[in-house]
Amino acid sequence: xxxxxxxxxxxFLLLVFFLxxxxxxxxxxxxxxxxxxxxxxxxxxxxxxxDATPPGVEIVFPASRVITEAAATLIVRGHATDNVAVxxxxxxxxxxxxxxxxxNWSLRVPLESGANRIEVLAxxxxxxxxxxxxxxxxxxxxxxxxxxxAWDADARRLFAVSxxxxxxxxxxxxxxxxxxxxxxxxxxxxxxxxxxxxxxxERARLLALPRENNNDDLLAIDVESGERTMQPDFFESHVxxxxxxxxxxxxxxxxxxxxxxxxxxAIDPATGAHEMLVSLIESSLSREFTYxxxxxxxxxxxxxxxxxxxxxIDTGDVxxxxxxxxxxxxxxxxxxxxxxxxxxxxxLALANDGADLLVLVSPNSSATRLMRVDIGSxxxxxxxxxxxxxxxxxxxxxxxxxxxxxxxxxxFIDEGAAGADGIVRVDPVTGDRLPVRDGTFAAGLGxxxxxxxxxGSAFDAERQELLFAGGRADNAIAVDIxxxxxxxxxxxxxxxxxxxxxxxxxxxxxxxxxxWVSERSPTFLNKVNPETGDREVIRLLPEGNETVPSGFAYRxxxxxxxxxxxxxxxxxxxxxxxDLATGLYSVLTDPDPDKDPDTxxxxxxGDDLLVTGDALLDIANxxxxxxxxxxxxxVDLGTGDRTTLLHTTDHPRLMEGGDATLGTNNTLAVPSRxxxxxxxxxxxxxxxxxxxxxxxDYEGTAAVQRGTGPAFLWPASAQLVSTAPxxxxxxxxxxxxxxxxxxxxxxxxxLSR
Numbered sequence: 150x151x152x153x154x155x156x157x158x159x160x161f162l163l164l165v166f167f168l169x170x171x172x173x174x175x176x177x178x179x180x181x182x183x184x185x186x187x188x189x190x191x192x193x194x195x196x197x198x199x200d201a202t203p204p205g206v207e208i209v210f211p212a213s214r215v216i217t218e219a220a221a222t223l224i225v226r227g228h229a230t231d232n233v234a235v236x237x238x239x240x241x242x243x244x245x246x247x248x249x250x251x252x253n254w255s256l257r258v259p260l261e262s263g264a265n266r267i268e269v270l271a272x273x274x275x276x277x278x279x280x281x282x283x284x285x286x287x288x289x290x291x292x293x294x295x296x297x298x299a300w301d302a303d304a305r306r307l308f309a310v311s312x313x314x315x316x317x318x319x320x321x322x323x324x325x326x327x328x329x330x331x332x333x334x335x336x337x338x339x340x341x342x343x344x345x346x347x348x349x350x351e352r353a354r355l356l357a358l359p360r361e362n363n364n365d366d367l368l369a370i371d372v373e374s375g376e377r378t379m380q381p382d383f384f385e386s387h388v389x390x391x392x393x394x395x396x397x398x399x400x401x402x403x404x405x406x407x408x409x410x411x412x413x414x415a416i417d418p419a420t421g422a423h424e425m426l427v428s429l430i431e432s433s434l435s436r437e438f439t440y441x442x443x444x445x446x447x448x449x450x451x452x453x454x455x456x457x458x459x460x461x462i463d464t465g466d467v468x469x470x471x472x473x474x475x476x477x478x479x480x481x482x483x484x485x486x487x488x489x490x491x492x493x494x495x496x497l498a499l500a501n502d503g504a505d506l507l508v509l510v511s512p513n514s515s516a517t518r519l520m521r522v523d524i525g526s527x528x529x530x531x532x533x534x535x536x537x538x539x540x541x542x543x544x545x546x547x548x549x550x551x552x553x554x555x556x557x558x559x560x561f562i563d564e565g566a567a568g569a570d571g572i573v574r575v576d577p578v579t580g581d582r583l584p585v586r587d588g589t590f591a592a593g594l595g596x597x598x599x600x601x602x603x604x605g606s607a608f609d610a611e612r613q614e615l616l617f618a619g620g621r622a623d624n625a626i627a628v629d630i631x632x633x634x635x636x637x638x639x640x641x642x643x644x645x646x647x648x649x650x651x652x653x654x655x656x657x658x659x660x661x662x663x664x665w666v667s668e669r670s671p672t673f674l675n676k677v678n679p680e681t682g683d684r685e686v687i688r689l690l691p692e693g694n695e696t697v698p699s700g701f702a703y704r705x706x707x708x709x710x711x712x713x714x715x716x717x718x719x720x721x722x723x724x725x726x727x728d729l730a731t732g733l734y735s736v737l738t739d740p741d742p743d744k745d746p747d748t749x750x751x752x753x754x755g756d757d758l759l760v761t762g763d764a765l766l767d768i769a770n771x772x773x774x775x776x777x778x779x780x781x782x783x784v785d786l787g788t789g790d791r792t793t794l795l796h797t798t799d800h801p802r803l804m805e806g807g808d809a810t811l812g813t814n815n816t817l818a819v820p821s822r823x824x825x826x827x828x829x830x831x832x833x834x835x836x837x838x839x840x841x842x843x844x845x846d847y848e849g850t851a852a853v854q855r856g857t858g859p860a861f862l863w864p865a866s867a868q869l870v871s872t873a874p875x876x877x878x879x880x881x882x883x884x885x886x887x888x889x890x891x892x893x894x895x896x897x898x899x900l901s902r
Contacts, residue, residue, distance in 0.1 A: 238254045559574070639664075827861065
């Protein structure tokens with residue numbers, strides 16, 4: 150065989166070279182080389198880069214840590230976003246419901262008693278995940294806001310009537326609370342909310358007085374089984390106060406002062422037979438009294454004389470036993486007993502030893518005290534008062550007193566020491582004050598919301614904070630709507646500038662980032678820096694010949710664009726339009742500027758001006774909406790014309806309306822303090838419906854129960870904090886708590902207290 154020639158070898162190698170290039174897809178370098186930064190090749194879309202961006206997820210309702218009460222479920226709502234697409238949102242492993250690919254999602258979540266952790270997990274198509282959490286404390290009962298208490302000495306337990314009329318029991322030894330009687334607990338006759346309770350030790354039962362229409366009926370409850378029986382027409386009239394005479398096995402009752410046999414009567418608890426003990430028709434003695442079965446004596450306080458009066462039932466004698474000024478003449482010295490003043494007595498009870506009276510005296514909200522009065526000598530001494538005697542929180546408000554016969558303790562209902570008309574246990578030896586509350590029922594961190602008589606409300610969307618004016622504490626306070634945490638925005642120790650004094654309303658200027666606070670003063674508004682708490686007074690000055698306002702700059706509304714405030718002067722009955730930069734104002738509306746009915750000088754036409762309610766701005770319709778006890782009114786911002794939208798006398802459930810807010814679809818969300826509900830009102834048609842309501846009916850008219858969670862007791866203000874979904878914040882002054890309310894379902898949770 151002839152060997153290959155050089156030409157053949159060259160051609161063979163050249164063929165191999167081109168075949169190699171074809172297999173590699175082209176030359177190893179050049180303008181189209183994918184590895185060449187200067188190449189012009191289009192991107193290879195067949196193998197896109199991996200998506201490493203996790204989705205975003207947010208829980209809108211509830212907040213991160215909230216409290217509910219005896220709720221079986223709660224609807225959780227939120228949003229989710231992603232750079233590509235969210236494929237799933239799961240709550241504790243259960244897929245959420247959505248109509249828009251999880252941009253908005255919700256799910257009804259079951260709740261157990263105690264702490265419930267809710268984990269929300271969002272996932273995208275690439276498998277990236279992001280989570281958010283919330284904790285819901287589901288309490289069987291929230292121990293606050295009580296109106297009466299009774300003591301079972303043998304079993305060492307306390308019975309308490311909550312603000313909404315149910316009866317609960319505190320087992321003192323264990324500290325456990327349970328519900329004894331309400332619409333869901335107990336058996337026998339249908340439950341009616343009650344107002345007073347009394348322990349019948351002889352028959353081991355609890356006696357109760359219905360709150361509403363059946364004031365002459367007696368309700369008896371077996372505390373072991375919860376069975377209720379009713380004795381109709383047991384009393385002859387409305388009962389103001391009652392005690393049990395354990396020696397003679399009878400009730401001692403004080404009837405309505407308008408009743409012709411007003412005084413003290415004895416009633417046989419078995420037969421209902423009445424016996425008049427002593428008539429007090431001509432006296433000015435208190436409705437409340439305390440009684441000693443051993444000596445058959447009763448004690449009252451005398452309203453006008455600020456004295457303690459003893460009634461000896463066997464003889465009918467009425468004696469003053471303690472008074473720092475018997476003839477009410479400061480020029481004479483004629484006390485009965487020595488010691489501190491009895492000015493403004495609120496309640497009294499018999500001490501354990503039977504020798505002293507316990508007296509609640511409240512000369513002002515900062516000096517409420519418990520005193521001992523020696524029955525024999527009339528001498529008076531303070532035994533529990535903040536800064537004077539005893540450790541523990543300060544007393545603030547009046548309430549009920551009770552002494553346990555064997556417990557050696559004083560039980561007291563107080564707004565301040567326990568937070569919200571809560572129960573305080575006072576040591577009768579040391580005067581120490583111990584609130585009977587469970588720390589697990591607290592929500593949010595920071596200073597207490599109450600009792601500061603919070604007034605008005607506003608929302609800082611940038612900081613996601615609710616703002617309130619603290620009337621009693623002379624401050625402005627903020628509540629974080631995500632956590633419920635509270636902070637002082639401005640007070641005597643926070644920020645520089647003139648101190649706030651009895652603030653009445655609050656607003657937030659989103660454009661300038663300032664908090665505005667009004668006082669019960671006619672001449673200025675306070676501008677507050679929300680970061681530092683610094684305060685600046687903006688004085689109201691007339692633009693023309695108007696006189697400087699002499700009424701109260703009580704309530705106001707801010708215009709978010711015009712840098713103006715609309716201030717209600719409830720003395721001169723007018724509204725000012727105030728330039729917030731200069732303080733210059735003009736009168737927007739006034740039915741009678743010179744207050745002379747014979748002259749026609751009205752600014753703005755229409756009805757008399759409503760000056761007793763709150764004001765909110767309806768920008769869409771260029772008007773103010775005024776919401777008061779008797780009507781809802783609109784004031785045109787251009788003309789000052791006044792138009793009554795509806796009379797609350799035609800809509801009784803709107804009476805005693807709190808501070809309203811504009812909800813969705815330009816409707817009003819109005820807290821009904823009288824009915825303990827949050828209502829939706831169309832300000833044009835007057836059509837109304839429940840947003841959130843824990844009760845079933847009022848005065849025989851059917852009302853829709855909407856939402857789960859703790860009941861409102863005295864809702865004072867509402868504020869819209871989210872529009873999609875609609876979430877409202879409601880401050881309840883009886884609970885001293887801020888609620889969050891789902892506008893669609895009515896579910897209620899406590900955000901901060």
